[in-house]
Amino acid sequence: MTEHILEVEDLRGYYRGVFGVVRAIDGVSFNLDRGTIMGIAGESGGGKSTLAQLVSGSPPPLLHREGGRILVDGIDIYNIDPEELRTEVKCKRMSYVPQASMESLNPVKRIRDFIFDVVGQRTGRRVRSKERKAEILEMAANHVKTLGLNSSVLDLYPHELSGGMKQRVVIAISTLWNPKLLVIDEPTSALDVTSQKRMIKALLKLKRAGIIESMLYISHDLTSLRQCCARSMVMYAGKVVEIGSMDETINDPLHPYSQLLGAAIASYDPKGRRQDTLQSIPGSPPDLRNPPSGCRFHPRCPYAMDICKTTDPPMFTVGNGSRQAACWLLKSKAGE
Amino acid sequence: MINEDVTGSDDVLLKCENLTKIYTSGLIRTKTVAGAKNVSFNIKKGEIVSLAGESGSGKSTVAKMILMLLRPTSGHIFLNGKDISLYNIRDYYRQVQAVFQDPYSAFNPFYKVDHVISRAFGLRQDNPDEDERKEIIESTFLSIGLNPSEVLGRYPHELSGGQMQRLLIGRSLLIGSQLLIADEPTSMIDASTRAGVLNLLLRLKEKEGLSVLFITHDIGQAQYVSERVLIMKEGEIVEQGSVNDVFTNPNHPYTQELLASVPSLYEKWEELT
Numbered sequence: 001m002t003e004h005i006l007e008v009e010d011l012r013g014y015y016r017g018v019f020g021v022v023r024a025i026d027g028v029s030f031n032l033d034r035g036t037i038m039g040i041a042g043e044s045g046g047g048k049s050t051l052a053q054l055v056s057g058s059p060p061p062l063l064h065r066e067g068g069r070i071l072v073d074g075i076d077i078y079n080i081d082p083e084e085l086r087t088e089v090k091c092k093r094m095s096y097v098p099q100a101s102m103e104s105l106n107p108v109k110r111i112r113d114f115i116f117d118v119v120g121q122r123t124g125r126r127v128r129s130k131e132r133k134a135e136i137l138e139m140a141a142n143h144v145k146t147l148g149l150n151s152s153v154l155d156l157y158p159h160e161l162s163g164g165m166k167q168r169v170v171i172a173i174s175t176l177w178n179p180k181l182l183v184i185d186e187p188t189s190a191l192d193v194t195s196q197k198r199m200i201k202a203l204l205k206l207k208r209a210g211i212i213e214s215m216l217y218i219s220h221d222l223t224s225l226r227q228c229c230a231r232s233m234v235m236y237a238g239k240v241v242e243i244g245s246m247d248e249t250i251n252d253p254l255h256p257y258s259q260l261l262g263a264a265i266a267s268y269d270p271k272g273r274r275q276d277t278l279q280s281i282p283g284s285p286p287d288l289r290n291p292p293s294g295c296r297f298h299p300r301c302p303y304a305m306d307i308c309k310t311t312d313p314p315m316f317t318v319g320n321g322s323r324q325a326a327c328w329l330l331k332s333k334a335g336e
Numbered sequence: 337m338i339n340e341d342v343t344g345s346d347d348v349l350l351k352c353e354n355l356t357k358i359y360t361s362g363l364i365r366t367k368t369v370a371g372a373k374n375v376s377f378n379i380k381k382g383e384i385v386s387l388a389g390e391s392g393s394g395k396s397t398v399a400k401m402i403l404m405l406l407r408p409t410s411g412h413i414f415l416n417g418k419d420i421s422l423y424n425i426r427d428y429y430r431q432v433q434a435v436f437q438d439p440y441s442a443f444n445p446f447y448k449v450d451h452v453i454s455r456a457f458g459l460r461q462d463n464p465d466e467d468e469r470k471e472i473i474e475s476t477f478l479s480i481g482l483n484p485s486e487v488l489g490r491y492p493h494e495l496s497g498g499q500m501q502r503l504l505i506g507r508s509l510l511i512g513s514q515l516l517i518a519d520e521p522t523s524m525i526d527a528s529t530r531a532g533v534l535n536l537l538l539r540l541k542e543k544e545g546l547s548v549l550f551i552t553h554d555i556g557q558a559q560y561v562s563e564r565v566l567i568m569k570e571g572e573i574v575e576q577g578s579v580n581d582v583f584t585n586p587n588h589p590y591t592q593e594l595l596a597s598v599p600s601l602y603e604k605w606e607e608l609t
Contacts, residue, residue, distance in 0.1 A: 043526045140361035192390040193553065196598035197605070220527060223556070223599040250601060266560035269603035272584050273559050284496040286343045 004071075005181050005214045006032040006055065006094075011068035013047075013054045018291045024050040024063070025240040029315075032181070032231075037215040039229030039246060041222050041261070045285045048218045049099060052185045055216065057085055073180060095179040095212075099186045102166035105158040111169055112154040115140050118173055125250065136176075143172040146170055146209045147202040164195030168202055175206065180213040182206075187217075188224055200228045208241040220231035223267050226250055234258045237286050240315070244323035254318060254325035256301050257281075261336040295328070303329060343563065348417075349547045350402065350432075350515055351378040355411035357397050357571075369395035373571040375411070379515065382545040384537060386558035386579070389568035390594070395551045397571070398518050403434055404427050415515070430459050435510030438524055439500035443492035449503060464540045472510060472528050479543070480506040480536055498529030500537055509540065519551045534561050553596040555598045559583050 014024035025047050032038050040048045053059045055070055057077045070077050073093045077085055103133040127133055141151035147168040154178055158166060158308045165186060175182060187203070188196040206212050209269045219225050225232065225246065232246040234257065242255040253259045283300040286292050292299055298308040307328050316330040317323070344504045357371040379385050387395050402413060404420060413420045420428060442514055443452055453473055457464065464472060477484040480502050492500060508516055519536070522530045537539060538561060540546040552558050554555040558565055559579055566576040568590065575588040586592045599605075 027504070043528055098578055161548070191601075193555070193594065194390060194597045196599070200599075221599075222527070223601050226601055227599045227605055261528060262601070264528050264552070265601060266531070266534060266556040268556040268559055268598045269600060270584060270595065272580055278534060278560065280498070280531035280535070281528035284498075284529070 002034065004031040005034045005073055006216065007050075007071040008055070008070075008299050009069045009071075011051075011070060012066040013059065014064055014066050015050075015062045016064055017062045022288045022289055023291060024056060024238050026291070028068075028238075028240050030233055030240060030243055031212055032125040034180075034214055036105070036231055037229045038233060039225035040216065040233050040235060041217045041220065041225055043236040043261075043285055044220060045237070045288075046235040048220075048235055050238075051095065051235070052183050052216070055183055056094070057089060070149070074225055076263065086122075091177045093178075093179055094181045094183065095174040095177075096183045097171055097174050097187065098187065100190065101170045101174075101185075102163060102190070104170065104309065105166060107158050110155055110157055112137060115154070115173055115176070119176070122177075130190075132155055133175075138186065139176060140172060143175055143206075143211060144169065146205055146211060147172050148205070164191050164197070164198060167199060168190065171203070171206070175211050178211050181216065182212045182214075183216045183218075185218045186220070188219065188221065196224060200224060204228055204239060208282060213325055222250070222265055234261070237291060239286055239296055241297065241327070242323075242325040243315075244325075248323060254323060254330060255297075255327045256303050256329070257297050258325075260302075295326070305329075345379045348378045349381045349383075349415065350415075350549075351414040352376055352398070353412045353414070355398065355401055355405060355413065357394075357401060357410045358409045370394075370571045372401070372408075375568075375571075375573055375576040376568055377573065377576060379547050379549060381514070381547055382541055383564065384541055384548040384562040386565045387549060387551045387568060388553065388555060388558050388561035388565060388594075390553060392570075395553075395568055396519060398568075399434070399517050399549065399551055403432065403517055404428065416547040426459065429513075430461070430511055431513050432515045432517065433511060433513040434519065435501060435508070435521045437502045437520040438573070439497050440492065440524075442504055443500065445492055448491055449495065449500075453488075453503070453507055453510065455559060456507045456510050459558055476506050476510045480509065480540075481532070481551055482506065497525035497531060500534050501525060501533050505533070505536060505540070509544065509546070514544055514545075514547060516548045517551070518548055520553070521550075522552075522557060523554070530557075537561055555583070555595065556600075567594065 009029050011025055011028045015022040015024055028051060042048055052199060053063060054065055059278060065078055072089055077089055077091055120126040127136060140154060144151050144153060149165060149168055153169060188199050191199060192250060217229055229246045232244060232249045233240055234242045236257050242249060242258045249258055250262060253262055263279045264281060266278055280299055286296060294310045295308045297315050298304040305328060313325045313326045313328045315326050318330060318333055353376050355372050355375040359369045359371050361367050375398055389395055401408045415431060443449060455470060474484045482502055522533050534557060537548055550562055562579055565579050565582050566573050569590050575591045576583055586595055
């Protein structure tokens, strides 16, 4: 048993099509410890969802893994037989809930029948016998209850559920086999603030109940990431710019991009309006068909130096080794 | 409820009185849903008022009634003391303009963005010639913080969401409107450029005395940008007051619940840790 549930080493993922080659993920490395929730933050176009799709083991047609390894619980998921990937990794070890997944429920089937379909698909054996159905339903009811829903939702049709309920049902279904790792992409973006909070609480409860062990939580919303993640990773233009604990990344960001991102958000403060004006980041994210030379953030960075334009900064480790950031400014601070 | 002080004072720009909108659906078994129930509020000149609430609470219904896109079932809206149904429609839109959620759908993708801007001259009363138009466009763009050479002559897909949204705000400025209805103007643009739109609204309020009805579900933005806030739930305004009062010391149970669910960058929810 390895220490990390997920290890990503120098991962490269490119979109190839008539539009050219888009380097959406370019040299991403990180580890996720067992039992932790890591949040991935960044603007759209930063590569967050692409990363999740690659980690899920089944990237969409135009997305290709061009290099690097992904180890889930020690298994190299791009180096095993597809059948083994399905039985050993996707059922037991990792579950992926994509963006807008609440629309994936079958509108003409009750939730329970949809679950039988999913189980049949995953196990390669259709669910027919009464005993098996009862067994699966019990499992599902247990998960649904942990997520704060009544088990009677299993007898309803998707249109009878609200957005937040649908989302929780999808999460319940995707965690049926108690995966060790849950990769979840923007679970709250289509929900109201009140359902968002319920959603985040439900996810944490899932972890506390031991149904899942670790989670990779992707969101553009730093404020909700802040509420539930212990670790954070900030991505920009297909690269990791900073990894560290969530608190440190918010309170004392190392990379200029994390600093600017934090300063651009109008966050609610119950103590009253903050007086400082928000700063927007000048410019827009680069075209990843031909990314800027050197550091990909240098055209928008207020601290850009000459070296930033020519050489891509490595990840510098700062402090006791738990924080890393890719910025030349940290070269002197980094402990060798 | 006609308050003489309010109707009498001339700094009230827009006044909504007991606005009610009932949607009916179905032919035989009709179902009715109240989109708005007895909504009353006013907006002063040079004031940004936020309208906050969850989805389905009737925020957009109110906006559409103010924009004359929906006819209220009952109730009245007054602009500068005159009922809006008495206005000439061109006259009305000269004073009230809107910015919507999706900037990409506001532009015709086949035309350069100049087209949208020059069409706006049709609403102006003066009829400037080519050179004057150019000057007006340039000065408007500079006042919204866009470089005209960067934006003009481009197609919509070449601009970022934040730039397009600012361009639309600039367009309403060019028409010379006094009231801007901003219906979730920042929800489809990135966090890093959102601040630009919010700061632009604040600056226009200071400099041009623009009034804005800022519709949002994002409490953080409402707190940042506005002085007064209206909280809506199920078609009714449950609480209204100054931002400082409502957001730091909510009275209504719904407002309290809503504010308790807003994630903050500055502190963590206690019950989760």
